[in-house]
Amino acid sequence: MPVSLRYVVLRLLQIVPTFILIMVVMFVLVRLLPGDPTSALLGERATDEAVARINAQLGLDKPIPVQFVIFLENFFRGDLGDSIVNKTSVLGLVLNRLPVTLFLTALASLLSVAMAVPLAFVAALRHGSAADSIIRSAFQVGLSTPVFYLGILLLTLFAAHLRWFPVGGYGETLADKLYHLFLPALTLALSLSAVLMRNLRNSIVEVLQAEYVDFARAKGLKARIVLGKHVLRNAVIPTVTLLGLNIGTLLGGAVITETVFAVPGAGRLMIEAIFGRDYPVILGLTMALALLVSLVFLVTDLVQAALDPRVSA
Amino acid sequence: MSVLAEKPAWRPRLRFRGSLVVATLLLGLFLLAAAAPGWLAPYDPLAFDMTAILKPPSGLHPFGTDNFGRDILSRLIWAAHIDLAIALCTTVFPVIFGTVVGALVGYYAGWLDALFGRIVDLVVTFPFLVIVITIVSVLGPGLFNMFIAVSAVGWVFYARLMRAEVMTQKQADYASAGRVLGYGELRIIFRHLLPNAIGSIIVYWMTDMALGILLGSSLGYLGLGAQAPTAEWGVLVADGKNFLNTGWWISFFPGIAIVLTGLGFSLLGDSIADRLRRGR
Numbered sequence: 001m002p003v004s005l006r007y008v009v010l011r012l013l014q015i016v017p018t019f020i021l022i023m024v025v026m027f028v029l030v031r032l033l034p035g036d037p038t039s040a041l042l043g044e045r046a047t048d049e050a051v052a053r054i055n056a057q058l059g060l061d062k063p064i065p066v067q068f069v070i071f072l073e074n075f076f077r078g079d080l081g082d083s084i085v086n087k088t089s090v091l092g093l094v095l096n097r098l099p100v101t102l103f104l105t106a107l108a109s110l111l112s113v114a115m116a117v118p119l120a121f122v123a124a125l126r127h128g129s130a131a132d133s134i135i136r137s138a139f140q141v142g143l144s145t146p147v148f149y150l151g152i153l154l155l156t157l158f159a160a161h162l163r164w165f166p167v168g169g170y171g172e173t174l175a176d177k178l179y180h181l182f183l184p185a186l187t188l189a190l191s192l193s194a195v196l197m198r199n200l201r202n203s204i205v206e207v208l209q210a211e212y213v214d215f216a217r218a219k220g221l222k223a224r225i226v227l228g229k230h231v232l233r234n235a236v237i238p239t240v241t242l243l244g245l246n247i248g249t250l251l252g253g254a255v256i257t258e259t260v261f262a263v264p265g266a267g268r269l270m271i272e273a274i275f276g277r278d279y280p281v282i283l284g285l286t287m288a289l290a291l292l293v294s295l296v297f298l299v300t301d302l303v304q305a306a307l308d309p310r311v312s313a
Numbered sequence: 314m315s316v317l318a319e320k321p322a323w324r325p326r327l328r329f330r331g332s333l334v335v336a337t338l339l340l341g342l343f344l345l346a347a348a349a350p351g352w353l354a355p356y357d358p359l360a361f362d363m364t365a366i367l368k369p370p371s372g373l374h375p376f377g378t379d380n381f382g383r384d385i386l387s388r389l390i391w392a393a394h395i396d397l398a399i400a401l402c403t404t405v406f407p408v409i410f411g412t413v414v415g416a417l418v419g420y421y422a423g424w425l426d427a428l429f430g431r432i433v434d435l436v437v438t439f440p441f442l443v444i445v446i447t448i449v450s451v452l453g454p455g456l457f458n459m460f461i462a463v464s465a466v467g468w469v470f471y472a473r474l475m476r477a478e479v480m481t482q483k484q485a486d487y488a489s490a491g492r493v494l495g496y497g498e499l500r501i502i503f504r505h506l507l508p509n510a511i512g513s514i515i516v517y518w519m520t521d522m523a524l525g526i527l528l529g530s531s532l533g534y535l536g537l538g539a540q541a542p543t544a545e546w547g548v549l550v551a552d553g554k555n556f557l558n559t560g561w562w563i564s565f566f567p568g569i570a571i572v573l574t575g576l577g578f579s580l581l582g583d584s585i586a587d588r589l590r591r592g593r
Contacts, residue, residue, distance in 0.1 A: 017431065018435060018438055029451050149571060152554065152557070152564050156557045251440040253442075256531055259535060286443065289440060297438070
């Protein structure tokens with residue numbers, strides 16, 4: 001089902017004001033950070049001339065509105081400035097670290113769907129039974145477990161004691177990367193699947209009660225076909241949406257997971273930049289993350305519109 | 314409707330009581346720990362004991378000791394009031410402010426609603442944790458700054474919920490009746506619409522307290538929330554991160570406390586939600 005071009009353009013345009021607002025808010029917030037980068041660079045005992053020279057070099061001696069205009073100009077040229085701590089281009093740093101985070105979140109999404117779908121089916125088909133209660137209780141506990149604690153538990157068991165997985169880092173080859181990212185991805189997936197599973201279970205229960213399912217059964221269709229073609233398809237739409245809407249939570253979780261497992265991704269870069277007062281990196285990263293979330297929301301909307309024509313009408 | 318859908322009548326009632334009992338027990342236990350830590354804790358939480366370094370759980374130290382010989386159980390008990398305070402303090406302002414803003418926006422709609430829509434977009438576009446981390450880093454690490462950071466963003470979720478409720482409620486006959494009787498708009502909003510719409514806010518508040526504890530302990534773990542030597546469960550878990558091989562209990566037990574408290578609040582929220590649903 002084609003989604004109308006008008007709808008796509010409309011949704012794209014809606015992103016623009018939000019994004020500009022984010023840029024302004026972030027720019028002002030970052031300028032309010034305590035301690036300036038110059039003293040972080042030169043240390044406490046820097047001379048006044050040295051401070052002035054570095055300030056001029058970084059453009060920090062100009063008034064804040066002027067700094068913002070310069071920032072905007074550079075931004076639209078694709079120049080996010082240089083990292084104060086690493087002396088390399090922010091865009092390069094972000095582009096270097098972001099794929100690691102994307103890989104981690106993609107892996108986590110896959111794992112969480114692989115866990116949530118079968119369990120949700122068991123719980124929904126036997127709803128009200130002991131199996132349903134056990135699965136629901138397990139996920140209730142999952143919802144109350146913070147990501148960093150889950151990470152520590154998995155690290156203790158599978159890396160420190162059983163030594164099945166490395167305690168941290170990121171590999172060179174694809175297989176090595178998968179091996180290093182498995183525990184961090186599982187950590188994220190376990191916490192996400194609790195949300196997915198609860199919603200998927202409820203939508204399957206609802207679909208099972210729909211008249212078209214009764215009708216399909218009455219026609220004499222095999223249970224497998226009824227479940228696969230009618231129930232699963234209709235229950236999956238809200239799950240896809242939910243997965244898209246949870247991208248923010250997933251990225252937030254990635255910040256913590258990458259810190260726990262020492263994964264060199266964008267989330268860990270964020271924490272390093274905050275502790276190092278690396279303004280340009282903080283700004284560039286939040287822009288990149290906000291853009292990413294907006295795009296995922298857009299894609300979610302378009303997928304939803306393609307699956308359900310009522311949305312774009 | 315399929316036959317499958319009909320549940321025996323006693324089932325929801327039993328579930329409601331079960332989760333309420335568990336929630337009360339869990340929260341009661343931690344409230345007791347928060348109220349009288351000195352009375353419950355077997356040791357001084359800050360006292361070094363060089364004769365009992367990294368001891369695994371035993372009769373003497375039920376949850377073991379850390380690398381300074383401090384008793385984990387005592388530290389966990391002394392941290393309870395900090396984490397419960399986090400649950401309360403991160404949510405009090407958002408509940409009140411968000412409810413009032415949501416009620417006004419829902420009732421008056423118009424440009425106020427358009428402005429609110431932009432704020433919602435801004436907040437949902439950003440990963441919540443990333444905004445909070447950024448604000449905390451602007452203000453400086455610490456508990457109080459964390460409350461400000463969470464409050465600055467958290468009210469939006471309550472306002473969104475309240476807005477939707479008030480928008481439905483204001484169509485109801487009793488709201489029109491109030492208008493016909495010549496009641497003031499604020500009276501209609503806060504005396505008539507709000508009490509009818511508050512149920513879902515209270516349910517969300519309970520879940521939010523669970524989220525507040527998770528968030529507070531996560532920031533504590535990252536070094537942005539409670540600062541040592543303040544004993545906070547997230548900080549206690551972080552204490553053990555270099556001893557995964559030699560002292561797993563240092564991180565393990567404080568984490569369990571976080572999970573159980575979170576569970577207590579969400580079960581309480583579920584029970585209240587069940588009760589409201591059956592009351593209707």
